[in-house]
Amino acid sequence: MHYVCPACESENTLDLTFPVEEYVCDTCSYLIDVAWNKKIKHLKVPTENVVLDIGQKGKIDGTEYTVVAITVKKYGNSIFWREYSLKDSKGNDAFLSESDGHWVFLISMHPDDFKGKDSKFPTYLGRTYRWYENTPCTIDAAAGFFDEHLDFSIATYKEYVNGTRMISQEKTGKKSQYFYGVHISKYEVKKAFKIANLPNYTGIGIVQPYYFDIRQAVNIFCVAALMICLLQMYVYTSRTNETVFAETINFADVKDKEMVSKSFTLSGGSAPLKVNAFSGVDNSWANVQLSLVNENTNEIIYTSKDIEQYHGYEGGESWTEGSQSEDFNLCGVGSGKYHFIISAEKEGGLPSFSGLTSPDSKVVISRDKSGTIEVTDIFKVQTKTFTDGKMLEKDTSEVIRLAKASFGTQKLDSLINTEALRLTTDLISSNTYVQLKATWLPVSFWNFGIILFIMIALFVAMWIGKHYFNVNKWKNSSNSPYPANDN
Numbered sequence: 001m002h003y004v005c006p007a008c009e010s011e012n013t014l015d016l017t018f019p020v021e022e023y024v025c026d027t028c029s030y031l032i033d034v035a036w037n038k039k040i041k042h043l044k045v046p047t048e049n050v051v052l053d054i055g056q057k058g059k060i061d062g063t064e065y066t067v068v069a070i071t072v073k074k075y076g077n078s079i080f081w082r083e084y085s086l087k088d089s090k091g092n093d094a095f096l097s098e099s100d101g102h103w104v105f106l107i108s109m110h111p112d113d114f115k116g117k118d119s120k121f122p123t124y125l126g127r128t129y130r131w132y133e134n135t136p137c138t139i140d141a142a143a144g145f146f147d148e149h150l151d152f153s154i155a156t157y158k159e160y161v162n163g164t165r166m167i168s169q170e171k172t173g174k175k176s177q178y179f180y181g182v183h184i185s186k187y188e189v190k191k192a193f194k195i196a197n198l199p200n201y202t203g204i205g206i207v208q209p210y211y212f213d214i215r216q217a218v219n220i221f222c223v224a225a226l227m228i229c230l231l232q233m234y235v236y237t238s239r240t241n242e243t244v245f246a247e248t249i250n251f252a253d254v255k256d257k258e259m260v261s262k263s264f265t266l267s268g269g270s271a272p273l274k275v276n277a278f279s280g281v282d283n284s285w286a287n288v289q290l291s292l293v294n295e296n297t298n299e300i301i302y303t304s305k306d307i308e309q310y311h312g313y314e315g316g317e318s319w320t321e322g323s324q325s326e327d328f329n330l331c332g333v334g335s336g337k338y339h340f341i342i343s344a345e346k347e348g349g350l351p352s353f354s355g356l357t358s359p360d361s362k363v364v365i366s367r368d369k370s371g372t373i374e375v376t377d378i379f380k381v382q383t384k385t386f387t388d389g390k391m392l393e394k395d396t397s398e399v400i401r402l403a404k405a406s407f408g409t410q411k412l413d414s415l416i417n418t419e420a421l422r423l424t425t426d427l428i429s430s431n432t433y434v435q436l437k438a439t440w441l442p443v444s445f446w447n448f449g450i451i452l453f454i455m456i457a458l459f460v461a462m463w464i465g466k467h468y469f470n471v472n473k474w475k476n477s478s479n480s481p482y483p484a485n486d487n
Helices: 186-193 212-238 389-394 399-405 412-423 446-473
Strands: 002-004 009-012 021-023 032-035 037-040 057-060 061-074 079-086 093-099 102-109 130-146 156-162 165-172 175-184 244-250 264-266 269-280 283-294 300-312 317-322 325-333 336-346 353-357 363-368 373-377 383-386 433-440
Touching: 079 130, 079 175, 093 175, 102 165, 102 186, 102 383, 212 446, 244 336, 269 283, 269 300, 283 373, 283 433, 300 325, 336 433, 353 412, 363 399, 363 412, 373 389, 373 399, 383 389, 383 399, 399 412
Parallel strands: none
Antiparallel strands: 002 009, 021 032, 021 130, 032 037, 057 061, 061 079, 061 130, 079 093, 093 102, 102 175, 130 156, 156 165, 165 175, 244 433, 264 336, 269 325, 269 433, 283 300, 283 336, 300 317, 353 363, 363 373, 373 383
């Protein structure tokens, strides 16, 4: 349609499908009566936070609408909100209301469909609404084309709320209109009308939804918890305690050196590897150093454990502390091929001895308190000295070859450690070894419990958050369902 403003003679054109009774000139901002073609009054131009233009098109819920008018409503001296009047191709009305960045999409409804409208809890289409507030307002600014005369007297809005839905009654004089509204996110508005920027949120909107869908979150948490339970049950029932390593290690065999165990394979999900270490300590201590080597990745988990037990009498009473057995876990051990690197020591040194003679009386071996070993060829009176058993094992001299042949063993170090206990005159502990046993446990329930605890904590936090969200939503209402001390 084409209208020439009688005040400034500028043209106002828009493709409309409804009869226009009044319009606001886009050039001079006078309100024009179409029937009499005369100006009525000069109006303020809607500018602040106005993001849609007259004639702009957008699609909401599959229906294309055209913005035909904009009015800015005013409550008191400082509260404003914007209403955008929309028309579809058939001339049906719809409205977008924006206040503090919160948007509501409204359509006209028949008053008779709103049951119990005089009570605080009326119903519409089977839903009960709660009266929120009465708001008197006036028109502060306007633009566009109107299919009825604008009324600049005080209008009263009576609003009823149910979650993200609302019923709005607009009463001006003796005339009442009812509108059904639903929350629409600003991102939907932005997408529908292809807008670059929209007003930021301030506060909580009257029909703004909570940030999380509690019911959907409960469903997701329940399904996740059920799946985790089933997975945990499967892994737990399909796995048993499996002993992957068990060996008795003489302290003498690992003196100043390390022992490499045989390889073993772990299959399945990650789980703790429990290690039990036993040593016959008696008023003494022992120490085990253990490295778990992943042969696939070369990753090493290192740990060290003390075993100690002490006892005695004090004040006529016996006391004891410590234990001969210690358990510890290597956590989160995954599947793969592994071996242990082991070293151990105990309180006290190696026993000294002398006179370990070979059966053929050709060689004699002795060891002093510092651990130095002497191997002597009796007939040639030749002596070879070694600081430890490791050097002795590596030596290829004539004396050592003779000793190995005379004693009938290639493991002179082991022979020495064994015979030393028989020949020594030192006071030594009877504790000569440590026993190690490694068991791969079933998958731990610890992670399972932590996940369930986190889900429950999140649900409780969301539930409490929703309560305070609703308290703030209703704090400006005269009919809040929440006690005043909740605010």
